[in-house]
Amino acid sequence: MKYIVLGASAAGINGAEALRRLDPNAEIILISKDTEIYSRCMLHYYISGERSVSRLNFKSDDFFTKNNIKWISGKEVTEVNETEKTVLLDSGEELHFDKLLIASGASSRFPNIPNLTPSPYIVGVRTLDDCDRIKELSKKYKHAVVIGGGLIGADIITGLSHSEADIALIEVSSHMMNRQLDTYTAKNYQELWQKKGIKFYFDVSINGVILDKQNDKPEYIQINGSEKVKADFIVVALGVSPNIQFLKNSSIEKTQFDAIKVNHQKQTSHPDIYAAGDVTGTAAIWSVAVKEAIIAAHSMTGNELNMEDFFAAKSTMNFFGVPTMSLGQSNPSCNTMIPAIQNHEAGTYSFHSDDQEFDIDIQIDYKGNYKKIVHKNGKIYGALLQGDLSYSGILSQLIKENIDISKVKKSIFDISYADFFNITESLEYHFD
C-alpha cells in the first residue's frame, strides 16, 4: 500500500503518524511546501523572538526517520489526477498513490478592500516566510497596522509589541476577540496592550489602503470615510480560506465555501482520497485538524474510529501571563450593567440576557479572577473564565455533551467531575 499525505502541519503530520501506526509496512510519502515542521499556533513566539524555528517543532526531530516516512519538502503539488491516482509536483515529478490524504491547510484570507492585496508590505500570517517578512518589516519601518482583532490579530500585536515599530490595530467590531470575549475580559487585555503602546481603532469601516504610487508601498489606511491611519506595512488577520488551488481541474467535490467536501470518515467524493484539517473548511482549530486526520488514517487503513466531537466554539488564550478560556455562547447580548462588576469588585452576580433566554452568573474572587457561566434550565451553554482556569475542562464537556447539571447540589462555579463520577472497566472515566 502506498499512501501520500499532502501538508506538514497539524493534520498532515498527525495523519501520517497515525497511518504508520495502523499500517506498519506501508510506503508513506509526505509532501509539503514547508521545509520545516512548525506549529502555526506558535508563530507569534517566533515573531517576538521568544522561540527559534526548532522550538516551533511539535514533533520530535527524528519524526520522519522514526516513523519511516519519506518527506518531500519544499515542493508544491500542482495537480491531483484522481483517475490515474497521481499527484503532480511543481518540479514536474509525478507520484502514484493508492490512497491520498489532503491536508494542505488554508491561507490568510484577503477580503475585498481596495488595494489590500498581498505585496511585500501587505502580508498574512500563516507561514514562517510570512513571519520572517513581518520581522524584517518591523525592523525597517515605523508604522505597523494589523487588520483584524480576532485571536490571530491578538497574537500578532503581542508578538510585535517587542519590536520598535508603532503598532495600530483596526477592528470592525467594538472590542478585541469579539467572538470569544465580553467587554469586561477584552478590556483587561486591551489595557495591557495599550500599556505596550498599541493603538486600537474599534467599530471601524475600512475604505481602503492608500499606496505610494512610486513603489506600491502603503502610506496609510483610510477608515470611517476620512480618517487616516499611518501604515508602512500591514498584517492581515481576517481568517483563512482553504488551499485547494491544485484541485481546480479535479472532480473532487467542494463545499459552497470552496473547501473539500468529506463524509464522517473524512473521505472525499473519490473513494481513495481523504481530506482533513483546515482544507475541509471546518473550524480552524488544532484539535479538530488532528482528530480529523486520525479519523481519516483509520478509514484509509480499513479501520474505523468515531470521534464525533467537533464542538468548535472554544478557545483559550494567554497574553502577558493572563489566561482566558471561552466556551460556547460566552457572551449573549446583555445590557444589564452592574457597577460592582465594572469596578472589579469581588462577589457573585446573577442576571439575565436581554432576551431573558439565559441566566448569567458571574463570580469575581478577591484576586480578581473572573468566571462567567451562561445557562438555562439546568444546562450550561457558555462560559468565560479569566485569570484562573484550574480544572475548567469539565465545562467544555458539560456544554459539548449538553449534560444536565440540575442534579448537582452545589454552586454552579464548583461543579466538578466528582458530581458525575464513574469509572469504566479499563479504568477510564466516563460521564455518569
Add this chain to the structure above:
Amino acid sequence: MKRINIDRDKCIGCLTCVTSCIVSHHAEESRNRVVLSSNRKNSPIFCRHCDLPECVFTCMSGAMSKDPKTGYVTYNQKQCASCYMCIMACPYGVLKEDDRTKKEILKCDMCTDHETGFPQCVAKCPMTAITFEEVR
C-alpha cells in the same frame, strides 16, 4: 498498560495521596485532588492517561504526547507554550496551570521519575482506595 484504580467507597478524604504527589515531585502543588461530590462522596480525580487523550489531540506545541510503550500521557514542560488548550480539552477537569508562574501544566506522570518508579499516591494511600492495576 497500567492505570490507577479508584474505589470511592474506601476513600476517607485524608489527602495523603495529594501530599505524596507534592512530595514525589518536589512541587508546590499536587497533580491530583480529592473533591466532594454533591452527595458528599470523596472523589479522587486523577489523570486517566486516556486511550484517546483529548489533551494530546489539542496540544499544538507537542508538549503532551502519548507514549506508545507505556500508554502514559506525558508532559514536556520545556516544549509547552502555556496555551492552556489541554486544560480546556480534558473532559474530566483534571488539569490546571500552576498558581505561581501560570506557565506549567500540573499533569500526572505516574511518578516515572521517582526512585521507586511507582505512583506515590498509590504507595502511600492508607485505605487502598487507589490501587495500581494492569488494564486490557
